[in-house]
Amino acid sequence: MVSTLEDSSVITCEAVADQMSCVRWVNDGRGTQGSFVTGSYGDVSNVLAWWQMSTPGNLADGDYEEEHKVPKRLAESSIQGDITALEAGPSGTLVAATSEGLCCVLKMEEVLGEHRLQLNHWFRGRHTFGDGEEASCTGLSVYDTMVTTVGEDGRLYLYRSLQDTTPLREYQDANGSSYRCLKLLDSNKVLVGSSNDLLHCYDLRDPSERPSFSLYTGEEKDESKGSSCAVCICPMLGREEFVFAGLDSGTIMGWDLRNPNGVTQSMEGHTGAVTELCFPTYSASTMISASDDGDVCQWQFDEQQWEGSSITFQQLVKCLTRILKQRHAIRSIDANAKQLVAVGDGRMIFVFDSIWSY
Numbered sequence: 001m002v003s004t005l006e007d008s009s010v011i012t013c014e015a016v017a018d019q020m021s022c023v024r025w026v027n028d029g030r031g032t033q034g035s036f037v038t039g040s041y042g043d044v045s046n047v048l049a050w051w052q053m054s055t056p057g058n059l060a061d062g063d064y065e066e067e068h069k070v071p072k073r074l075a076e077s078s079i080q081g082d083i084t085a086l087e088a089g090p091s092g093t094l095v096a097a098t099s100e101g102l103c104c105v106l107k108m109e110e111v112l113g114e115h116r117l118q119l120n121h122w123f124r125g126r127h128t129f130g131d132g133e134e135a136s137c138t139g140l141s142v143y144d145t146m147v148t149t150v151g152e153d154g155r156l157y158l159y160r161s162l163q164d165t166t167p168l169r170e171y172q173d174a175n176g177s178s179y180r181c182l183k184l185l186d187s188n189k190v191l192v193g194s195s196n197d198l199l200h201c202y203d204l205r206d207p208s209e210r211p212s213f214s215l216y217t218g219e220e221k222d223e224s225k226g227s228s229c230a231v232c233i234c235p236m237l238g239r240e241e242f243v244f245a246g247l248d249s250g251t252i253m254g255w256d257l258r259n260p261n262g263v264t265q266s267m268e269g270h271t272g273a274v275t276e277l278c279f280p281t282y283s284a285s286t287m288i289s290a291s292d293d294g295d296v297c298q299w300q301f302d303e304q305q306w307e308g309s310s311i312t313f314q315q316l317v318k319c320l321t322r323i324l325k326q327r328h329a330i331r332s333i334d335a336n337a338k339q340l341v342a343v344g345d346g347r348m349i350f351v352f353d354s355i356w357s358y
Contacts, residue, residue: 010068010352010353011324011350011351011352011353012068012069012070012071012350012351012353013348013349013350014070014071014348014349014351015347015348016347016348016349017347018040018041018042018043018046018047018347019040019041019042019331019344019345019347020038020039020040020041020331020332020343020344020347020349021039021040021041021082021083021084021331021332021343022038022039022083022084022085022086022096022331022332022343023036023037023038023039023086023332023333023334023341023342023343023349024036024037024086024087024088024094024334025088025334025335025336025339025341026050026088026092026094026108027088034052034053034069035050035051035052035053035074036050036051036071036334036341037049037050037051037086037088037094037108037117038051038086038343038349039083039084039085039086039096040082040083041082041083041084041099042082044080044081045078045079045080046078046079046080046081046082046083047076047077047078047079047083048076048077048078048079048083048086048094048096048106048117049073049075049076049117050073050074050075050076050108050115050117051071051072051073051074051349052071052072052074053069053070053071053072053339053351054069054070054071054072055069056068056069056070071349071351074115075108075115075116075117076117077106077117077118077119079096079098079104079119080098080100081098081099081100081102082098082099082136083096083097083098084097084098084099084136084137084138084139085097085137085138085139085140085149086332087140087141087142088142089105089142089145089147089162090144090145090162092107092108092109093105093106093107093108093120093162094106094107094108094117095140095142095147095162096140097137097138097139097140097149098136098137099136099137100134100136100137101126101127101128101134101135101136101137101151101153102122102123102126102127102137103122103123103125103137103140103147103149103157104119104120104121104122104123105119105120105121105123105162106118106119106120107120121165122165123147123149123157123159123165123167124165124166124167125149125155125157125159125166125167125170127149127150127151127152127153127155127157128153129152129153135151135152135153135178136151136152137149137150137151138150138151138152138178138179138180138181139179139180139181139182139193140182141182141183141184141190142162142184143184143185143186143187144187145160145161145162145163146158146159146160146161146184146187147159147161147162148182148184148190149182150179150180150181150182150192151178151179152178152179153178154172154173154175154176154177154178154179154194155170155171155172155173155179156170156171156172156179156182156190156192156202157169157170158170158171158190158204169204169209171202171209173194173200174210175194175196177194177195177196177198178194178195179192179193179194179195180193180194180195180229180230180231181193181230181231181232181233182233183233183234183235183243185235185240185243185257186240187204188203188204188205189201189202189203189204189212190202190204191233191243193217193229193230193231193232193233193245194229194230195227195229196229197216197217197218197227197228197229198214198215198216198217199214199215199217199230199233199245199255200214201213201214201215201257201260213260213261215245215255215260215264216264217229217230217245217247217253227247227248227249228247228248228249228251229247229248230245230246230247230248230253231246231247231248231273231274231275232245232246232274232275232276232277233245233246233277234246234276234277234278234279234287236279236284236287236301237279237280237283237284238284239284241256241257241258242254242255242256242257243255243257244277244287246270246273246274246275246276246277246289246291247273247274248273248274249273250268250269250270250271250272250273250274250291250293251266251267251268251270251274252266252267252268252269252270252274252277252289253265253266253267254266254267267299267317267320269289269295269297269299269320269322270289270291270293270295270297271291271293271295272291272292272293272294272295272329273291273292274289274290274291275290275291275292275329275330275331275332276289276290276330276331276332276333276334277289277290278333278334278335278340279335280335280336280337280340281335281336281337282337283335283337284301285300285301285302286298286299286300286301287299287301288333288335288340289333290330290331290332290333290342290344291329291330292329292330292331293329294324294325294326294327294328294329294330294344294346295322295324295325295326295330296322296323296324296330296333296340296342296350297320297321297322297323298320298321298322298323299317299319299320300317300318300319300320300321301317301318302317302318323352324342324350324352326344326346326348327346328344328345328346329344329345329346330342330343330344331343331344331345332344338353339351339352339353340352
């Protein structure tokens with residue numbers, strides 16, 4: 001099904017059988033970036049699926065336009081437990097985390113026209129509580145070949161590469177809090193969101209295994225909102241010293257990491273928990289956010305303000321546009337150079353065509 005936004009952008013909607021928790025665009029090697037992968041949740045065994053934006057079966061090659069392609073499932077692989085996080089790695093690899101505390105690497109292969117999602121190996125660092133009960137792996141992040149995972153057990157595992165199945169280092173939250181999300185900023189720094197309303201920044205070169213600094217995400221208590229812990233983290237494209245975090249309460253907070261003790265800025269646009277933030281490739285002036293109340297929003301930044309020496313986020317934000325409103329939660333979004341894809345509880349895949357160009 002294809003529908004249109006007021007600004008003439010095209011939304012393609014594809015019904016699916018599963019509730020989906022994760023989505024990521026992947027480079028299929030042909031330069032089109034027309035492939036993406038999804039992860040599902042809610043069943044004992046759940047599905048990782050590989051999709052390609054393709055010509056509808058009832059149209060000839062010359063009878064369609066590029067933006068009217070629809071998602072076609074190429075391959076799938078079943079994994080025990082909910083798929084809680086998903087990232088595209090280098091050279092046709094995927095890294096997936098599960099509610100059973102584990103993380104695995106899969107290979108995307110095409111052999112004689114047949115597409116395959118092949119399980120390669122599991123990492124040995126399993127997230128568990130003190131009594132041995134499994135703890136959900138709540139987040140993972142990939143930078144180059146490095147992999148990090150966090151879990152409900154308050155542990156952070158660092159792997160030197162996708163091939164090293166044994167953790168290089170392990171960090172434990174000093175307060176016994178669970179970890180909700182993380183982001184590898186580069187090969188030396190990782191930000192971790194804790195359930196006690198803190199973002200910890202770890203310097204991976206520091207042998208002390210203590211955070212270099214911590215950022216407070218707490219807000220004034222409002223019983224109508226959720227907690228103030230971060231559930232997703234995203235650095236600004238091209239200005240990685242500016243970092244955004246989406247909170248359980250629906251607020252988006254931002255910091256300038258060059259001055260972590262400086263003023264924190266907040267952005268209000270969601271009433272439900274912010275589930276994901278992303279920037280389109282090559283479009284640093286636009287950020288997309290999603291929430292569990294079914295909203296997808298587009299934030300437009302004023303690039304002319306970027307060169308100032310004392311920029312605040314309030315100066316950067318030029319406008320906010322709601323581009324999707326659904327009855328069901330949107331769990332995950334991702335953007336490439338041309339399109340945005342969104343998935344969630346409504347058993348639909350939404351593909352938006354170039355919304356940030358208008």
